[in-house]
Amino acid sequence: MDLTCTEAEEAFRHELRSWLARVLPALPPRPDPADWPARRAYDTGWQRTLYDAGYADLHWNAPPTRRLIFLEETERAGAPYVGANFVGLLHAGPTIAAEGTDGQRERWLPGILRGEQVWCQGFSEPEAGSDLAALRTRAVRDGDDYVVSGSKIWTSHAEVADWCELLVRTDPDAPRHRGITWLAMPMDAPGITVRPVRTLAGTTEFAEVFLDEVRVPAANRVGAENDGWRVTMVTLSFERGTAFVGEVVACRRVLAEVVGHAKETGAWDDDAVLRRRLARLAIEFGVLWRLIQWNVSAGAPGVGGSVFKLRYSQARQELYDAAAQVLGPGAAALDAGHPWIADRLSSLSYTIAAGTSQIQKNIIAERILGLPKGA
Numbered sequence: 001m002d003l004t005c006t007e008a009e010e011a012f013r014h015e016l017r018s019w020l021a022r023v024l025p026a027l028p029p030r031p032d033p034a035d036w037p038a039r040r041a042y043d044t045g046w047q048r049t050l051y052d053a054g055y056a057d058l059h060w061n062a063p064p065t066r067r068l069i070f071l072e073e074t075e076r077a078g079a080p081y082v083g084a085n086f087v088g089l090l091h092a093g094p095t096i097a098a099e100g101t102d103g104q105r106e107r108w109l110p111g112i113l114r115g116e117q118v119w120c121q122g123f124s125e126p127e128a129g130s131d132l133a134a135l136r137t138r139a140v141r142d143g144d145d146y147v148v149s150g151s152k153i154w155t156s157h158a159e160v161a162d163w164c165e166l167l168v169r170t171d172p173d174a175p176r177h178r179g180i181t182w183l184a185m186p187m188d189a190p191g192i193t194v195r196p197v198r199t200l201a202g203t204t205e206f207a208e209v210f211l212d213e214v215r216v217p218a219a220n221r222v223g224a225e226n227d228g229w230r231v232t233m234v235t236l237s238f239e240r241g242t243a244f245v246g247e248v249v250a251c252r253r254v255l256a257e258v259v260g261h262a263k264e265t266g267a268w269d270d271d272a273v274l275r276r277r278l279a280r281l282a283i284e285f286g287v288l289w290r291l292i293q294w295n296v297s298a299g300a301p302g303v304g305g306s307v308f309k310l311r312y313s314q315a316r317q318e319l320y321d322a323a324a325q326v327l328g329p330g331a332a333a334l335d336a337g338h339p340w341i342a343d344r345l346s347s348l349s350y351t352i353a354a355g356t357s358q359i360q361k362n363i364i365a366e367r368i369l370g371l372p373k374g375a
């Protein structure tokens with residue numbers, strides 16, 4: 001892995017840095033997380049701004065160094081996070097880029113990059129989360145369409161999405177990993193009902209999605225019929241391996257702020273255990289950043305993404321626990337209005353979303369270390 005920046009890439013870093021310094025001061029704050037339609041407008045508006053300035057095309061075309069520079073500089077400058085564009089930009093888009101036809105790439109990728117399409121992920125079902133291959137949402141071919149019925153749950157951003165990367169069962173008689181198909185479903189199709197679910201932090205960032213004979217054109221199928229499990233592994237490798245890249249940069253910034261706060265309050269000088277805790281986190285996030293460089297430079301990181309996902313989601317929780325410790329006993333009385341407390345509440349979900357820690361451990365044990373199944 002050679003990630004040495006060329007002169008042209010260093011020039012790109014400087015140009016991006018000065019562009020951000022010009023543009024960001026005029027940007028209003030991101031709307032309240034309880035108002036997803038306003039957040040959608042804000043997030044897609046920022047994506048359009050990036051696109052117009054020539055900085056959007058970094059997720060599936062650019063050399064890894066350029067992408068890493070973009071992430072470092074946008075985070076350093078405090079630019080908005082991908083937000084509602086998460087699924088489209090970071091795993092549906094990369095999946096279509098890797099597995100779609102030329103026509104499908106043409107049809108969806110420019111719209112995602114311009115911030116015109118928000119995507120959600122319809123993988124989990126009430127009885128198919130960790131055991132994703134147990135999914136039962138059914139799709140029956142009828143002429144040029146699939147007719148889809150069933151239900152999905154925990155669908156992030158479903159309320160404001162235009163498209164859904166949807167997993168359906170197209171052959172109920174095949175072995176369960178073989179009868180699955182990956183479809184792009186328009187969220188305005190008749191027969192879709194979205195029912196928001198309220199989170200611990202009081203927001204409705206995900207929802208239940210009910211599908212009643214929804215017609216999805218067969219032309220929206222990515223990969224072959226019944227080959228959706230293989231396509232899904234590509235999606236999950238992006239989701240676990242590279243989608244949280246920007247957030248690691250953000251965690252490193254928060255860690256520096258937490259250390260700064262500990263120094264201001266005197267906790268840094270008084271508490272050697274806290275100092276060791278924060279030092280260990282600094283090392284941890286440094287290692288995670290190296291893993292990211294490796295994953296980004298590999299393109300689709302494969303099962304190696306599980307190593308990153310496991311450690312990142314745990315380190316994130318440890319960071320916000322440490323932040324609460326640094327805030328002191330009063331932290332318990334602070335509500336989600338304090339950014340560290342809001343992030344502490346949401347960090348609990350990171351060891352569940354995109355596959356739980358237990359599932360990542362199973363994958364690492366079986367597919368990376370070659371340990372026997374069920375041992």
Ligand SMILES: Cc1cc2nc3c(=O)[nH]c(=O)nc-3n(C[C@H](O)[C@H](O)[C@H](O)COP(=O)(O)OP(=O)(O)OC[C@H]3O[C@@H](n4cnc5c(N)ncnc54)[C@H](O)[C@@H]3O)c2cc1C
Nearest residue numbers: 121122123124129130154155156349352353354355356358
């Ligand atoms: C914030 C958030 C956002 C999400 N967004 C989306 C989304 O946009 N789209 C989407 O499709 N899904 C989404 N999910 C769903 C997520 O992928 C599932 O919650 C996750 O895969 C776990 O599935 P489950 O909830 O059905 O738990 P279960 O599978 O019922 O698991 C319950 C517990 O049993 C453990 N367990 C289960 N099987 C095993 C095993 N074989 N070995 C060891 N332990 C096991 C699990 O680790 C877990 O601790 C989201 C979840 C969260 C929290």
